[in-house]
Amino acid sequence: MKNRILPLLSSVALLLSFTNNIVGQRRPTPITDHYDTHLEADLKTLQEAALADDYALRTLAHLCNNIGPRLSGSPQAAHAVEYVAAEMRKLGLEVKLEKCTVPHWVRGIETAALTAFSGQAPNTTQKVVVTALGGSVATPPEGVSAEIVVVNSFEQLKTMGRVGIEGKIVLFNVRFDTRMAAQGEWSQAYGQAVAYRGLGPSEAARLGAVAALVRSVGGADFRLPHTGALRYAPDAPRIPAGAVTSEDADTIAYLSAEGKVTMHLTLTPQTLADIESFNVVADLKGTEHPEEIVIVSGHLDSWDLGTGAIDDGAGVVIAMETAQLIRQLGLKPKRTIRIITWMNEESSGSGSRAYAESHKSEFPNHIAAIESDLGAGHPLGFNARIGEKALAMLAPLTEILRASGAGLIKVVPGGTGADIEPLEVDGVPCFGMLQDGRTYFNYHHTAADTFDKVIPRELAENAAAMALLAYAVASLPDRLPR
Numbered sequence: 001m002k003n004r005i006l007p008l009l010s011s012v013a014l015l016l017s018f019t020n021n022i023v024g025q026r027r028p029t030p031i032t033d034h035y036d037t038h039l040e041a042d043l044k045t046l047q048e049a050a051l052a053d054d055y056a057l058r059t060l061a062h063l064c065n066n067i068g069p070r071l072s073g074s075p076q077a078a079h080a081v082e083y084v085a086a087e088m089r090k091l092g093l094e095v096k097l098e099k100c101t102v103p104h105w106v107r108g109i110e111t112a113a114l115t116a117f118s119g120q121a122p123n124t125t126q127k128v129v130v131t132a133l134g135g136s137v138a139t140p141p142e143g144v145s146a147e148i149v150v151v152n153s154f155e156q157l158k159t160m161g162r163v164g165i166e167g168k169i170v171l172f173n174v175r176f177d178t179r180m181a182a183q184g185e186w187s188q189a190y191g192q193a194v195a196y197r198g199l200g201p202s203e204a205a206r207l208g209a210v211a212a213l214v215r216s217v218g219g220a221d222f223r224l225p226h227t228g229a230l231r232y233a234p235d236a237p238r239i240p241a242g243a244v245t246s247e248d249a250d251t252i253a254y255l256s257a258e259g260k261v262t263m264h265l266t267l268t269p270q271t272l273a274d275i276e277s278f279n280v281v282a283d284l285k286g287t288e289h290p291e292e293i294v295i296v297s298g299h300l301d302s303w304d305l306g307t308g309a310i311d312d313g314a315g316v317v318i319a320m321e322t323a324q325l326i327r328q329l330g331l332k333p334k335r336t337i338r339i340i341t342w343m344n345e346e347s348s349g350s351g352s353r354a355y356a357e358s359h360k361s362e363f364p365n366h367i368a369a370i371e372s373d374l375g376a377g378h379p380l381g382f383n384a385r386i387g388e389k390a391l392a393m394l395a396p397l398t399e400i401l402r403a404s405g406a407g408l409i410k411v412v413p414g415g416t417g418a419d420i421e422p423l424e425v426d427g428v429p430c431f432g433m434l435q436d437g438r439t440y441f442n443y444h445h446t447a448a449d450t451f452d453k454v455i456p457r458e459l460a461e462n463a464a465a466m467a468l469l470a471y472a473v474a475s476l477p478d479r480l481p482r
């Protein structure tokens, strides 16, 4: 990509190179006509400032430690909206709270124990570490007792049929592939296991199960259950559903191979009435084309077990840092940089949908959208759903980003970010931060997703990558082509 020949060489650049050749001083080849020396210098200044600044880190500490978990519909989520809006106003941005309706689900008691199994010591039970899946209905307050059936796939569940499943608790014992994740294919590893969390409860319910459990979708070995949303099918009965730790899933599978295993399970979450919440939309107005928008974003809601540091407080604060840095340095992007902190990514994506509905007519003027939602690990660059021309235009930027190890632009067919998906579908060039996710799924959706998991230097590298991409796209002479 370094030697890519770019079209539309400007006459100025041609003249310069001509002049330089005459006097015999080989001036370094201009990066491209699109990047005048000012822009190139600004990007380098921005990079240096981003790597030195701690605004993102301090803001993340406040979100996690002072405000805490930000489950959609919770008082903390509402408070976080106010906090982010106030911070953006302090920087002089034009801030709007844009409505969306979110589910209001509240976790309750969650306990489980094996009450009958092979080789059991008399008068004992064995504790199972469980957490309710987001959106789950409750068991009766006193809990439910039933035999457990362990299955390793949807096919196996179907083969067992109603006769094998009715009246039982189904455990989907499908492993998160830690080796696949360790080799960089973490999203793949997640995708293939998470299907059971999303769809498993309804599949089991169709065959008469009284509750469903999944092996936690994640890679850690510290007996931590991983929560996350389930998706009840409209045509299936709703049964209580939880995630057990991978260690407990192994124990249950071991005991089931020896004979009948009975569990007592109590989950008492509540689904309250839907509630109004907000995306925070903060504009740093462009000087030449204020109507043209470049989005930087992360999602403000989180699960409730931890404090939402890596998922996705980190994404929120690096987007906020873009605004902070541009203000601090007095830079003037030509186009508007819009910071969005999305609400309700985790359970239904209603924030993203609300934005798409109310801004659809402006999509032709959305030049690019960037989202960070794969943690706070060292950024390698971006997953990008862009065309060849856009890729060529970004080549000089990636040269600069390479200095902090973030110069990779991996062109993907889609799936750059859950919240920017409507823009992606519309054809807007979209970018998802491509972080080192090798340990992300150890903490993802657990009680251990806390501030200490974020490495300050890596957070700053993320802030730098997002700010540079946004500022470049917002400042290039031409729009990034679709």
Ligand SMILES: [Zn+2]
Binding pocket: 299, 311, 312, 345, 373
């Ligand atoms: Zn997330």
